[in-house]
Amino acid sequence: MDIFDRLRQATLADWTAYVEHPFVRELGAGTLPQAAFRTYLEQDYLFLIQFARANALAIYKSRTLADMREAKGTLGAILDDEMHLHVRLCARWGMTRDDLERAAEHPATVAYTRFVLDCGQSGDLLDLNAALAPCVIGYAEIARALAPSLHDDHPYREWIADYAGEAYQGVAARARGHLDRLAERYLTPARLGQVQEIFATACRLEADFWQMGLDSARRAH
Template sequence: MPATTDRHPPHPGPVATFEKISADCRQEWAAYIQHDFVRQLGAGTLPAEAFRRYLRQDYLFLVHFARAWGLAVYKSRNIRELRQGLDSLKTIVDIEMGLHIEYCTTWGITEDELAALPEARATMAYTRYVLDAGQRGDLLDLHVALAPCLIGYAEIAQWLQDQPFTVRDANHNPYAAWIDMYASAEFQQAAHAERTWLNDRLAEIGPTRAIELTELFRDATRLEIDFWQMGLQGEKQSHDN
C-alpha cells in the first residue's frame, strides 16, 4: 500500500509577527537602536545639555503617550483591552510622570520649566503621528505605532548591556541610572507583555494588512530616530524669512 499522506498541509504560520515586522525594517530599526545618541549615552560621553534637551522633550512625549493610552481605552473592543489601556494610562499619569519630574530635578530641570516647555518639531511629529495612527486606524495600529518606544527602549537597554563600550558604573557614567531603568526586570517584562499582545493580534491579519502595519512601524521608527537626533543636536534653525 502507498504511504498515507497528510491531506492537510501544515499551517504556514502567521503572515506577521513583531519579529518579522522589525526584520523587514532592519535598517531603520538598527539606526534607531544603535543611534549615536544611544552609543554616547552608553559610553558616558553624551554632552549633558544633549541629555537635558532629551529629558525636557521626553516629558512632553509622556503627556502625549498618556493621551495615546486614553485613545486606546476608547478603541478597546472588550473589557480586557479596556482595562489594559486604563492601567497603562494610570501608570503614566500616576507614576511615570512623577518619576520623570523627580529625575529631571537631579539634572537641574524644574517642574515649572517642564510645564512651560515649547514642543520641538521632532516631538510634535512623532506624537501626532501616533495619535493620528490610532484615530484613523484601530487598536492594533495604535500599538504598532507605539512599539518603537516601549519595545524599542527595552531592546536599546539590552543592546547597551552587551556592548564593550558601555560604562555601567554610575561613578563614571552619569547616564547609568537611565540604562538601569530600562534594563530593569519590570520594564523588560512590560515590553515582553507588549510584544506578546502584538503577536497575538498580528496572528489574525492577512498579507495586505501586514504590509500596511510594516510601513506604519517603519515610519514610527524613523520618527524615533529624529527624536534622538533632536536630543543630540537640537533643532536646526532656519534662516529663511
C-alpha cells in the same frame, strides 16, 4: 517568530538606525553631552504626555475588556513610573515639573506624537499598537543592551537602570505579547504592508527624536 520580529525584520534598516543611533551609543558610553541629554529628557516628558493620551485612545478603541486592561497597564506605567524618572532627573538641574510642562514642544516631538495619535484615530487597535511598539519595546531593548556596561559613576546610570529594570522590561514584554494577539485577530495579508509602514515610520521618528537631542548640544557649543 512573533509579529514584532516579523515587523523588525521587514524594516531592519529603520529599526537599526533607531536602536543604534549615535545618541544611544554615546549615552551608553557616558560621553553624551549633558546638554543633549537635558533637551532630550525635557522633550521626552512632553512626549510622554501625548503618549499617555495615545494609550488612553487605545482604551477607547478597545472592543474587549482584556484589550482595555492592556492599554490601562501601559498608561499607568507612563503616568505613575516613567514620568517620575524624568521629574527626578530634571530636578537635579533645578527644573520643576511645572517648568517641564511649560516647555515648548520641538517639531520632532510634535511629529512623532501626533503621528502615533493619528494612527489610532484613523485606524484600529492594531494600527495604533504598531505605531506604539517601537517606542515601548525599543527602549526595553536599548536599555538591556546598554546595562552590561553600567558602572557606579556612569552619568546616565539611573536612566539606563530604570529602563533595563524588571518593571519596564515587564511592560515591554506585555506590549509585545499583546501586539502578537492583536495581529492574530486583525492582521490580514492585505494589511501587512500598511502595518509595516506604520512601524517603519515610528522607527524613523524615534531616530529623529534622538537626533533632536544631539543637534541641540551642537547648537549650544
